[in-house]
Amino acid sequence: MNRTNQSILILALFFLFFSACVRTKYFPEGNIQTGLASWYGEDFHGKLTSNREIYNMNDMTAAHKTLPFGSYVIVTNLNNNKSVTVRINDRGPFIEGRDIDLSYAAAKVLEMIEPGVIPVTIEILKSLSPRPSSQKYSIQIGSFSKKTNAVNLRRKLGNRFGSVYITEFNTGHQTYFRVRIKAKTRDDAEKIALRLQQNGYTVIILEEQ
Secondary structure (H helix, E strand, C coil): CCCCCCCCCCCCCCHHHHHHHHHCCCCCCCCCEEEEEEEECHHHCCCECCCCCECCCCCCEEEECCCCCCCEEEEEECCCCCEEEEEEEECCCCCCCCCEEEEHHHHHHCCCCCCCCEEEEEEECHHHCCCHHHCEEEEEEEEECCHHHHHHHHHHHHCCCCCEEEEEEECCCCEEEEEEEEECCHHHHHHHHHHHHHCCCCCEEEEEC
């Protein structure tokens, strides 16, 4: 599946995902997440992932909204019971209702190239994955194509929240200005995100390196 429009949709994180974030850490301990998987390939091949690696569509990797970078998960296609182990090195998918974005290679193993989106289970391999406490966190409040809009939002939030900053993301065709707030811990990030959500903002909690 093509993710060309991912950047445009980056600030459209939906409420259900946020609600899950404030109730749980990643997904319930000892449980398996069930959801929808999509895939991304050639359009992102050779570009930077969210953890600053170079995306290789032929590697067994994936993008997930909340799992720490470096986590390994087993993804199972519920349509045919085929499974693949992938390492989380990117953030996404940023389309409502989807839970994990697989590399082309992983999608090929699951035989999901043609349908594009499939139902899956996602099980984290804890023995191979980093501890959540090793991550740094930020909360993204908005993404804009005009820098003035980002500056205005940063100024508006600056009086109520510390460490509001703007980061730039260039797709090769367009630069987006993303407004974020730094948080010391996951708990702090969830508290800030809840305050923002109660004030009508759509947010996403991000792990950073």
